[in-house]
Structure formats: structure tokens, C-alpha cells
Amino acid sequence: MEEKRKRLGIVTYGMLGGGIEVFILNLGVYFQKREFDVTIITTEIPGAWFHWIEKYGLKELHIEGLGYHSPAQHVRKVASALYDGQFDVLILNHARFAQAGLGMGKTSPVVIPVVNSTNEFFAQMSAYKSDLCESVVAVSPAVAQIAYRSGIKCPVEVILNGVAWPEMDVQVISRNYEQRELKLLYAGRVRDEQKGVFLLPEIIKRLVANDVKLTLDIVGDGPDLIELQKRFKEYNLEDHIKYWGNVEVAVLHKIMRADHVLLFPSYYEGLPLMPMEASLCGCVSVASFLEGITDDMITDGQNGFLVKCGDIGEFCRCIELLYNDRGLLRKVSDEALNYATNNFTLDIMGQQYYDLITRAINNQRVVDKSNNINDERIIPFISGSPIESVEFYNRQWVQGFEQDCFITKKFNCKKVAIYGTLRNGLYFLFDLRNTGAEVMTFIDSNKELHGKSLNGISINGLRWLDDNYDTIDAVLISIESQEDEKVKEELIKKYARTGLAIYTWKELLNASQADL
Numbered sequence: 001m002e003e004k005r006k007r008l009g010i011v012t013y014g015m016l017g018g019g020i021e022v023f024i025l026n027l028g029v030y031f032q033k034r035e036f037d038v039t040i041i042t043t044e045i046p047g048a049w050f051h052w053i054e055k056y057g058l059k060e061l062h063i064e065g066l067g068y069h070s071p072a073q074h075v076r077k078v079a080s081a082l083y084d085g086q087f088d089v090l091i092l093n094h095a096r097f098a099q100a101g102l103g104m105g106k107t108s109p110v111v112i113p114v115v116n117s118t119n120e121f122f123a124q125m126s127a128y129k130s131d132l133c134e135s136v137v138a139v140s141p142a143v144a145q146i147a148y149r150s151g152i153k154c155p156v157e158v159i160l161n162g163v164a165w166p167e168m169d170v171q172v173i174s175r176n177y178e179q180r181e182l183k184l185l186y187a188g189r190v191r192d193e194q195k196g197v198f199l200l201p202e203i204i205k206r207l208v209a210n211d212v213k214l215t216l217d218i219v220g221d222g223p224d225l226i227e228l229q230k231r232f233k234e235y236n237l238e239d240h241i242k243y244w245g246n247v248e249v250a251v252l253h254k255i256m257r258a259d260h261v262l263l264f265p266s267y268y269e270g271l272p273l274m275p276m277e278a279s280l281c282g283c284v285s286v287a288s289f290l291e292g293i294t295d296d297m298i299t300d301g302q303n304g305f306l307v308k309c310g311d312i313g314e315f316c317r318c319i320e321l322l323y324n325d326r327g328l329l330r331k332v333s334d335e336a337l338n339y340a341t342n343n344f345t346l347d348i349m350g351q352q353y354y355d356l357i358t359r360a361i362n363n364q365r366v367v368d369k370s371n372n373i374n375d376e377r378i379i380p381f382i383s384g385s386p387i388e389s390v391e392f393y394n395r396q397w398v399q400g401f402e403q404d405c406f407i408t409k410k411f412n413c414k415k416v417a418i419y420g421t422l423r424n425g426l427y428f429l430f431d432l433r434n435t436g437a438e439v440m441t442f443i444d445s446n447k448e449l450h451g452k453s454l455n456g457i458s459i460n461g462l463r464w465l466d467d468n469y470d471t472i473d474a475v476l477i478s479i480e481s482q483e484d485e486k487v488k489e490e491l492i493k494k495y496a497r498t499g500l501a502i503y504t505w506k507e508l509l510n511a512s513q514a515d516l
Contacts, residue, residue, distance in 0.1 A: 029349035142292025162349030190222030413473035
């Protein structure tokens with residue numbers, strides 16, 4: 001009798017577009033080839049890359065409900081979708097609602113959370129109910145050290161990330177090492193708090209001032225894209241920059257095959273994929289030195305260059321060195337390709353996950369599910385934030401839902417637009433549905449989302465506000481990061497004469513009727 005295919009769910013909060021999403025898609029493809037039935041699952045929002053799941057030949061599932069009911073109710077819905085017998089194995093990627101729902105279902109599949117970041121918040125997320133997990137995977141030695149400190153109650157395994165080998169038709173594309181113009185690349189989420197993208201205008205400005213002939217390709221999207229474009233414009237550098245937005249992986253590899261240098265100025269990471277992918281395409285990484293992370297994939301001066309975090313001068317020095325010595329550029333490029341081929345391929349990573357899952361299935365424990373449904377820790381857990389400065393506000397908001405306290409209760413506006421499509425945008429939606437206001441649209445800077453919908457409400461860009469500001473009373477800014485105040489300033493400046501009210505979620509949380 002033919003053995004039944006194991007059912008694997010790879011879970012994340014949303015397919016936004018970036019390294020974790022590439023990891024999820026690649027891992028799904030690998031396991032499908034190993035005779036698993038693979039589903040990619042989102043628990044909060046579908047995200048701009050959700051449609052890529054089908055393109056990769058994988059099944060997709062978005063667990064709807066956040067925004068229609070409270071966060072605590074959503075935990076129970078996610079638990080029912082994941083832990084009632086639908087899957088044999090679940091790999092969780094920073095999926096708080098799935099983690100919170102552990103032990104609430106009718107069955108006990110193998111559960112393996114993955115920690116993809118050195119931000120301690122994500123290790124603490126994986127520690128929650130980790131006694132119900134078979135293992136936790138850390139993607140680098142540095143991440144493993146943080147995981148150990150977080151109180152995880154199951155074994156921690158280190159599995160380095162790997163990336164898919166570029167398609168053959170892409171590999172034949174060769175870069176011109178001798179052309180005068182140096183072709184630089186930034187690829188990834190456009191978010192300064194983690195990725196350091198606001199260093200890019202400063203680096204390019206200094207290089208151009210030093211008479212370095214260059215272009216910079218920017219591949220990706222994110223909450224800081226508009227501000228980044230603004231900064232390049234203020235320095236009159238637009239002629240040097242090309243914005244690609246989110247692209248298919250094959251297109252990214254094609255760009256990497258043509259460009260000379262990847263700029264990677266991150267402040268923190270887990271084990272980033274972009275330097276690996278760049279190396280497999282012979283594109284030399286100039287990256288922030290992150291101990292136990294980037295120094296695990298780059299040996300300074302041999303297969304790339306490592307720079308002190310935030311050191312603009314050092315980034316420029318390394319780039320100018322490569323600009324002036326094309327023989328060195330070619331040598332480091334070749335070494336990067338050789339090292340990545342032997343250490344960071346998808347097959348190497350996939351086999352380690354396969355072995356881990358096989359051991360877990362063969363030695364699966366009987367899980368005690370008592371006291372998990374009414375766990376008093378759930379509300380503080382699901383309202384946590386990787387951004388310390390907003391965690392207090394998040395917890396106030398989510399705890400208020402459980403007491404029928406809504407931040408828009410004293411809100412007099414009847415028709416609104418919500419700026420932002422992440423979790424807090426859905427919290428606004430739930431809040432407003434309980435206080436009578438109508439949400440006319442979501443606003444998001446990511447062009448890939450325009451024309452799509454979230455919980456049945458359209459997603460548009462800022463142009464929608466230009467055309468429809470007189471049909472709404474207010475814009476509610478749901479951005480979780482510190483950028484919410486900058487967005488508010490820009491919107492007030494633009495719509496100052498229209499009478500349009502503009503509030504951040506933190507303002508409304510603390511507001512009285514007089515404030516509004």
C-alpha cells in the first residue's frame with residue numbers, strides 16, 4: 001500500500017515580500033519534491049507576495065477573521081485551522097497567533113518554530129508554549145544564543161539558511177567587470193529600522209562627490225520607500241537610482257548577475273538570504289558586520305567585505321576599492337560564488353530540515369494540552385511588539401478589546417481611510433466596526449497591493465486620497481513603527497486646507513473627546 005504523503009503547513013503572519021518569504025517559498029518547493037503535501041498559511045494578512053505561492057506550485061491558505069473579531073477570538077480560529085487534524089507537521093515563522101494557539105486543537109501535529117532574527121522579541125515568541133514543540137530552529141549561531149536565553153523549553157537546532165540555485169538561463173548572463181560605471185544593488189525590505197536603508201542616500205552622495213561613476217538598483221518595497229525616494233531627491237541623485245519594486249526571483253537573479261556590488265547595511269538580521277543569493281550570482285556583498293551572522297557567510301576581503309554598522313565612510317572605502325581595482329572585484333566575485341555553492345544551497349538547508357522533521361515524526365511526544373485554552377498569558381503575548389517604544393500602546397489596545405473598550409468610541413467621524421495594511425490596520429477595522437464608522441479604503445504605499453482588497457475593503461495608494469479626500473472625515477494611521485508621526489506630518493502638509501482630520505493610532509488610544 002502506498003504511504004500517504006505527509007501534510008506540511010508552513011505558517012507566517014503575512015507574505016509581505018522579503019527574505020523570510022523567499023525562505024518559506026524555497027522550503028515549500030523543496031518539501032514538495034520530497035513527497036510532502038505543502039500548504040503556505042498566513043494568519044494575519046495575505047500580503048503582497050501571497051499570489052506567489054500558487055506560482056511556486058504550492059497550496060495557499062489565508063485564515064481570515066482578524067478585523068472581524070477580536071485578537072483573542074482569532075487565536076481560537078487559527079488553532080482550529082491548524083491543530084484540528086489538517087496537518088502532520090507545522091513550521092511556524094514569527095506567527096504569533098499560531099504560536100498562541102498551541103495546545104488548543106483536537107490533535108497534536110509536530111510543531112517547529114523558526115527564529116529568523118536577532119531581535120529578542122522573535123525568540124521570546126518562539127519560547128511561548130515551546131514545551132508543546134518538538135524543536136525550535138535558529139538560523140544562525142547568534143540567533144541560537146538569543147534563543148537559549150529566551151527560555152525555550154525544547155531543543156534548539158541551528159540550520160543555516162540556503163537559497164535556490166539561479167535558473168540556467170539566468171546564469172549565462174555575465175557582468176562587465178571593466179565598464180567604467182560600477183553597478184550597485186540594494187535588495188530587500190525597504191525599512192530603515194532594521195535594514196538601514198536611510199544610509200543609502202548618504203553613501204551614494206559621498207561616492208558621487210568622490211567622482212565614482214555608479215548606478216544603484218533598488219529592488220523591494222516597504223514602509224520607508226517614499227521617505228527614501230525623498231532623500232535621494234533632496235541630494236539630486238535621482239539619475240543614479242532605479243526603483244524596481246518587488247520582482248520575481250528570476251528577475252532578481254538577472255539583476256544580480258548584471259550588478260557588481262550588493263549593499264547590505266542592516267542593523268540586525270537572523271541569517272540574511274540576500275548576501276547568499278548575491279554570492280550565487282557572483283555579486284559582491286559589502287555588508288554590516290553582525291557577529292555570528294554576516295561573518296558566518298562573509299570572510300572580509302575574500303568573498304565580500306564587512307563594515308561596522310552604520311559606518312558610511314567604511315562602506316564608501318570598500319566600494320571605492322572595488323571601483324578602482326577591477327581585478328580584485330573579479331577575484332572576490334569568483335570566491336563569493338564558490339563559497340556560496342559549497343555552503344548555502346537550498347539542498348543543504350532542505351536536507352537538514354527533512355532530517356529534523358523525520359526524527360520528530362518518529363519520536364513524536366504525547367502532548368499534555370491541559371490549561372492551554374484559558375491561558376492568561378495569551379493577551380499579553382499576542383499584543384507584544386518587536387518595537388519596544390510601542391509595545392505598551394499595543395497591549396493597552398488589545399486588552400481593551402477584551403473589555404469592550406474601543407479607541408474610536410468617542411470618535412465622531414463616520415467615514416474614514418486607514419493608512420497601513422498590517423495587523424494594526426486590522427485592529428482599527430475591528431475597533432471601528434464596533435463603534436459605527438465606515439472604512440472606505442485602506443491606503444498603502446506598496447503598489448503591488450493597489451487594486452486588491454483586505455477583508456473585503458479595497459487597497460489604494462495616496463492618489464485615492466487626492467481624488468476622494470472630500471468623501472471621508474479622517475485618515476487613521478495604523479503604522480506600528482516610529483514612522484507614523486512622519487507620515488502624519490506629510491499628510492497634514494498635503495491636506496492642510498481640506499479640513500481632513502488625521503490621527504495616529506497612539507493618539508486615539510490616549511485621546512479624550514476634547515482632543516478630537
